[in-house]
Amino acid sequence: MPDHFADRLLAAIDQKGSPVCVGLDPAIDRIPPEVAESVRDLLGEAWEEMDDVVRAANLIYCFCLDVIGAVADLVPAVKPQIAYFERYGAAGVAMYEAVVSAAREAGLIVIGDVKRGDIGSTAAQYAAGHLAIDDGPDAITVNGYFGADGLMPFVEAARDNGKGLFVLVRTSNPSARQIQDFADAAGKTVFQHAAECVAELGAAEGLIGESGYSCVGAVVGATYPDEARLLRKLMPRQIFLVPGYGAQGATAADCAASFDEAGRGAIVNASRSVIYAHQLPEYAGMEWPAAVRAAAESFAADIAKAVKP
């Protein structure tokens, strides 16, 4: 696989035939009871001796492993959301690391959804812990509220380690407009201004791959397709990580706005609508991993069809 993150991600998308990513958001109350049963059986006495937090951490780990197994040959990437692991403290973070490692071993591109951000000296610590380690994720999400000096340690770590980052530009949630749509006298918004900063930052020497895309990408919510079309123009060299499809309400047509004219340059994420497919009426009666697989196939086909150039 190519050494440059953007090239590697785009090659993986080509190989799997669809620009999609399955989000791993393992909420304990939505995990199928079969997972708990098999973990209890597998761990035996060790399970009995575990406290609730360690049990929960083991459950979400095993659930993610099964999801990875169900989708690894269908999709190019997974996106573990660290909040669902961090909820269980250090025990959960250990499982986040194990999930990242297992997904990489399964041949998947791994985007660690950590949304870290701080002043430069602190960002350097986050960059060291998330991007400059062996066996870590291929890319992470970061928050750009601190401006360029808070982002530079992440950019440098990505450049030096063949990794990538996705800077939050337009988030997918309902109140995204509250801060991000604040506008200047000419009508330019905060998210447009952020996009220009990211485009400039990501165009520096050594950051653009052979694909023409930068290792510095952007998060652009599918729930705001008009904004995505505008952002595609403002950030021609950024791969967009596109959340919002499925449980958050965006359609494949909404997602298509984030792609370039050749149908490249973006990857769409779905989390809950895929990994909890066994709870949806259309997959009733299926074994839960088969439901997850069917939902991933349907998701991948839906996006591939919508973005064909």
Next chain:
Amino acid sequence: MPDHFADRLLAAIDQKGSPVCVGLDPAIDRIPPEVAESVRDLLGEAWEEMDDVVRAANLIYCFCLDVIGAVADLVPAVKPQIAYFERYGAAGVAMYEAVVSAAREAGLIVIGDVKRGDIGSTAAQYAAGHLAIDDGPDAITVNGYFGADGLMPFVEAARDNGKGLFVLVRTSNPSARQIQDFADAAGKTVFQHAAECVAELGAAEGLIGESGYSCVGAVVGATYPDEARLLRKLMPRQIFLVPGYGAQGATAADCAASFDEAGRGAIVNASRSVIYAHQLPEYAGMEWPAAVRAAAESFAADIAKAVKP
């Protein structure tokens, strides 16, 4: 101590006589060699069997414990910066948890500097992991780029658990202006707009303590004192967490701009200028914990003098 975070923090400030916080940013390459020697002696064979990451996590933990011991009777609060722990993955996060716990046992208010932020469903997971747990920090820092629905899970967890949060409004770093000074036609900036949002969010029913301050505070960098004066007016019920003193260059007079007319309503943080005091010329020749203690005393006296009403 009072059940409401703002009341508890202000009571602790009154008790210790100075509104200051020592930041725990344990960088492995700045830890005194004596700490490494004593940890090696203490752990003996166990040390020999540890890998480098676990050794580093143990070192930063022991360093923080010694710093806590040196300052616990002088200052009301400490602020562990999780990035310095997270750098070492799950092993580091376990030590972050242990440091939070040790600081609480030492009678200190603990502000977990985690700067988390995400869409509502994900923020709820972070809130559960950082605010809704026994033995966790008294408050955390959060990033508000997602707007109100991303903040609400943190606000609710703070309200329901007697905890607090500090929302990033004006950060202390040089490029803070890049996004935060973006202004509308009337000259209102993003950070002012963010301040108005935080003031509104923090004024909701059940959030204001007997002190008149809310459990929803704000991060306001001391490195921008003119902005701090303006923000003090915009957020009359927010306690300000004020970084930037010391290593980042702000003076006590700069910090004073964040306090109300009665000399209350803010807490100033210093990290590197206190915990690495043994490397400063003015403390040359002192044992390192004595240097840290002397620097904390000097910091507390400097701030107390500047903010006297």
